[in-house]
Amino acid sequence: MQKWYEKYPVFKSKDLYLAGSSFAGHFVPNLANALLDDNKQSKQSKFNLKGLVLGNPMLRKKLDDIAKIDFFFSREMINSSLYNEIKKECNAIDENNYFSSIKTTWSAKCKNLVFEADLAAFKTDAHNYSPQKLFDVFRPPCAKTEQDLNLGKQVPIVSTEVDMCHPLRVQFYFNLPEVQKAFHGNQTNLSYRWKGCFTANFKYNEADKDLDMLPALKNLLQQSIPITIFSGDQDGIIPIEGTLQHLEKLAEELNIKLTKEETWNSGTKEGGVKYEFGDLLKFLTVKGGNHHVTSSRPSQAFSIFSNFTINWMH
Structure with a gap:
């Protein structure tokens, strides 16, 4: 990026936003922190980082694997008996002590129950089950x-x-x-x-x-970098139930309160639900969006970037 700025110096003074989806929940925050570290060490011109935008980001994968079951149950895709059995058998992760170095070994019974939930959720059998359905649970x-x-x-x-x-x-x-x-x-x-x-x-x-990405996000918020996160409500890979839980945990660690919870609109259509944690952290659900909101709900994604990211930061 330094070389790119050298080649195109007109962009040096421009506002810089970093955005990405899915596994970008790892590399975008890490890149942002690297740029801020460089700003502290370099005598050259600074990276004018103004904010992050993350779509359906992978932040705490092991917990999202279980959040999938909450997702299924909240949409009545599995029954309460199977749901309760999974929650009891697969309760192997302590949210307050989430470390990649702590190996989570799901029991054989847990794995079998989760697979049973996948088949029940999509009303199919092992022969016809497609994991791709989790990226957009209500579209074939x-x-x-x-x-x-x-x-x-x-x-x-x-x-x-x-x-x-x-x-x-x-x-x-x-x-x-x-x-x-x-x-x-x-x-x-x-x-x-x-x-x-x-x-x-x-x-x-x-x-x-x-890897737990909350420390990376925490470091950015402590340096007053605004973060907007949005998630499609039809994503079963990284469901909104898990992401909201992660952000509530992050807000708790920073002693930030949930200051606003309301529906948001994209033009004349209902966009989803917006959660604001203090002045720097926003989370928006996108109605009808899948794991890739920019593909499944492009106008809503553009609205989020223009109305809740750019305008918010100015």
Whole structure:
């Protein structure tokens, strides 16, 4: 980023916002803290960091694995008997002592019960269960393949308002020879086709996934960096129930009170629920949004950035 500013100095004085979704709940706060540390040490021009925006961020993964069950139960996707049994059997994490170094080993019974909940929630069996459904619990996943597009078959929009086959279309598009030629891609003539990062070629560091990100967020808030977090209410991977619990814990550690809880609107439509913790931390749920709100509810995502991030910080 320093090199980029050197090449494009006109941006040095501009306000800087960092944003991302999902696993960006790890690397965006860490990057923000790195920039602030550099500001303290460097004699050169400063990074003019004005705020963070995080969508459905991974903050405390082990707790989110259990929050999925709260999500299912709150939407009547599983019954109370199964819910209570899971909560009793899988109660293996102390929220007040959440460390990645403390290995959480779910019992075989816990794992079986959670899988049973997945099948019950989506009214399916082990043979037909698709984990992809957790990213958008009320819309069916894309059932087509890239081969369908290669053969010229029509791939319809799978669900109202949201094209669940969009990632597939992107993968098909970037493999067109004329497209790769236009942006000077694949100049070494690789023997395999380009694929998006969510494939077998992309590996998360499992230990990193379990890191507690509240200390990173806490450090930013203590340096008066505003943070806006938003989450789609149809996301079963990182459900709003877990994220709200994490932020309540963060506010408690900083002795910040929940100062406002109200519905928010995007144009003439109800956007969701807005929670404000003090002056620097906001959490907004997005009605009808999935794990990727910017794709499933783009106008609401833009409204959050323009109305609750930029305007709020000015």
